[in-house]
Amino acid sequence: MSLAGIFQEHPERRYIMFGGKGGLGKTTFSAAAAYWLAQHGHKVLVFSVDPQASLSDIFQRDIFGKGAVEIAHNLYAQEIDADQQIRQYQDEIRKRILDMYGLDKVPEEIDDYIQAAAAEPAMEESAIFDRVVDIVVGGEFDYYIYDLVPLGHALYYLSMASVYDEWIGKITGLRQEMEEYAQVATIMKRGKETEEDLILRELQDIKYRINTSSGILTDKEKTAFFFVIIPEEMVILDTQKAAGLFAKFQVPLSGYIVNRVIPPDLAQLDIPAYLRNRLEMQRGYLERIDTLFGNQVLARIPEFERDITGLKMIERMAEVMFGGAA
Amino acid sequence: MTETKQSKFRQILDAAKGTLYGLAGHDMARFALKTRGSMEHLFILITMGDLLGVPILPPYYSLRLLPYVVPQISTWKRRMLRERDLTDALA
Numbered sequence: 001m002s003l004a005g006i007f008q009e010h011p012e013r014r015y016i017m018f019g020g021k022g023g024l025g026k027t028t029f030s031a032a033a034a035y036w037l038a039q040h041g042h043k044v045l046v047f048s049v050d051p052q053a054s055l056s057d058i059f060q061r062d063i064f065g066k067g068a069v070e071i072a073h074n075l076y077a078q079e080i081d082a083d084q085q086i087r088q089y090q091d092e093i094r095k096r097i098l099d100m101y102g103l104d105k106v107p108e109e110i111d112d113y114i115q116a117a118a119a120e121p122a123m124e125e126s127a128i129f130d131r132v133v134d135i136v137v138g139g140e141f142d143y144y145i146y147d148l149v150p151l152g153h154a155l156y157y158l159s160m161a162s163v164y165d166e167w168i169g170k171i172t173g174l175r176q177e178m179e180e181y182a183q184v185a186t187i188m189k190r191g192k193e194t195e196e197d198l199i200l201r202e203l204q205d206i207k208y209r210i211n212t213s214s215g216i217l218t219d220k221e222k223t224a225f226f227f228v229i230i231p232e233e234m235v236i237l238d239t240q241k242a243a244g245l246f247a248k249f250q251v252p253l254s255g256y257i258v259n260r261v262i263p264p265d266l267a268q269l270d271i272p273a274y275l276r277n278r279l280e281m282q283r284g285y286l287e288r289i290d291t292l293f294g295n296q297v298l299a300r301i302p303e304f305e306r307d308i309t310g311l312k313m314i315e316r317m318a319e320v321m322f323g324g325a326a
Numbered sequence: 327m328t329e330t331k332q333s334k335f336r337q338i339l340d341a342a343k344g345t346l347y348g349l350a351g352h353d354m355a356r357f358a359l360k361t362r363g364s365m366e367h368l369f370i371l372i373t374m375g376d377l378l379g380v381p382i383l384p385p386y387y388s389l390r391l392l393p394y395v396v397p398q399i400s401t402w403k404r405r406m407l408r409e410r411d412l413t414d415a416l417a
Contacts (some may be wrong), residue, residue, distance in 0.1 A: 022330040089389070110396055113374075117385040126386035164384055174369055181362035188347070188355035197371075199394045206387050 002296045004322040006035070006224060006254055013224040013254070015136070015216050019246075020228035021238055022150035025259040025301070028308045029228060030147040031058045031077075032317040038075035039318070042142040045046035047078035047135060050149040051124045052222040060310050068135075072311065076141070080131050082124040087194050125282050129161070133209045134307060155242065158249045161214030168207045175200045191287050195262070217251060224254040226298070231258060240292065247318065258289060263302045370395050370402045 007013075016033060018026040034046035045068055048055050055077050056063050063069040065081025074078075093114055094106050106114070117123070136144055179197050216223060225246070229239050239256075246253065262279050269277075289297060299321055308317050373388050374395060395402075 063349050083407065089386075093389050093392055093417060097396055100393050101396060107396070110392065110399065113392070114389060120385045122384060123386055126384055130386060164387070167384075168387070171369070173371060174372070178362050178365045181358045181365065185355045185358040185362065188351040188358065202390055202394070206390060255350065 001255070001293060001297060002322075003226075003255070003257065006298065007322075010224065012221055014142065015146065015219065015223040017146040017217075017225045018150050018228055018257075019148045019225060019242075020150070021235055024228045024230055024235065024268065025053045025308075026150075026228050027058055027147050028314075028317060029226070029257060029259075029321065031055065031314050032308075032321050034075055034077070034143070034145045035072070035311070035314045036322045037143050037317040038072060039144075041074070043074050043076075043140070044143040044145060045076045045078060045135070045141040046145040046147060047132075048080065049128050049132060050112040050147065051082050051128065053079040053147065055147060058314065059310055068140075078135065080128050082127045085127045086118050086123055091236060108288060110287055127214055129213055133212050137212060138278065155245055155249075157216060158214065158246075158251070161210055161217070161251070164210045165214065168203060168210065172200065172203045172207060175203055218249065219259050220250075220252040220297065224253055225251050226254055227256045229256055229258055229289065230260040231282040236285060236289060236292070253296070254290070255296045256293045257298055258286065258300045260303045261286065261300045341351075366398065367402050370398060374399070 001088045016027045016030075019025055022109070030046050034044045037044045046055065049070075053064070056079060059071050059077055061069065061071065061077075063077050067078075068076040068078045071077050094111070095101065097106050097110065129244075131304050137195050175197065179200060182197075194201055216227075227239055227243065243253065262275070262282055264279065264283070266275065267279055275309075288299070304313075304316075306313070308314060372414050
């Protein structure tokens, strides 16, 4: 099966993700896949969930924190500015407190808490995670391509979702029980209806957002997840481990793409021993990749003579990825 | 029945209802409210624990709940941080 074949056979898989260790080409493949899909008449958004995003670099345009920016016809890219997102969110919370209690100033203790919470290490990830819901639920695009964070973070991202979900489920349960007690008291006093519990509503909305965001990551029908690997020992070992963990979290794996393959034709030429050794090394690992992952290997992408930045190079990459040149 | 008789009857009925509530219902209502109050504090603890240095709910989402519990924060902190003594048994 080829990469293009997966897309043709499963047009319902609208959420496309490339995962793998850092620096192996996730952003490159995300951009190239977005480009290819856009060329085939689909409206595509490629967005980054990485606080250290590099879509701006690959498209050679500053899109950081500017929403969905049109790069070419049908092709949009977005980098979420987590800091800006957090600041806006803090201001919203402050404003809500002022409105709810008719205050001119947020009490100091409360404001300290709001500021301290923003400094939490998980805050950026959470903010991006939460923002993704708005992006994806909008449903404006035919395809959403996630430029994912490196493996470790992605796993954190997934486990965070399941922990959040469970925890919020518990809290919601407690809140519902509280509501029941309030109702009993009201009935005993023969009072009118109880007020609607706003906190409960808020919790249910949080639960919905978390479920939507993590639900997509694990949606077998609508999501295609590709692992990016290179023919090197450490990468293969790490990817195997990660694939096991991802399977535990029910991430639907669509296949592997091998990047940075030194063109085997070079062996026919007069090349230095250094390059010959690397070729030989890669040949061994490529065989191992084939035995390990078999027909799940969808493409072998050669090492290019230069780095992939700008639309011209992205176009070349897309041709190699989808044009059957593997 | 005439108008006055009817209102008298109503008065008696209301008094009886009130007495019955006082005898049976009031305690139950008080208990329900007290339980709810304790749970309210438990709830704030598990969502706003960071305020006491106990990080529990992901802070991104606990911020969303913060506005609703602003009035309770000070009594809750007092309750959570105070030491237990004999008078607690009477409360």
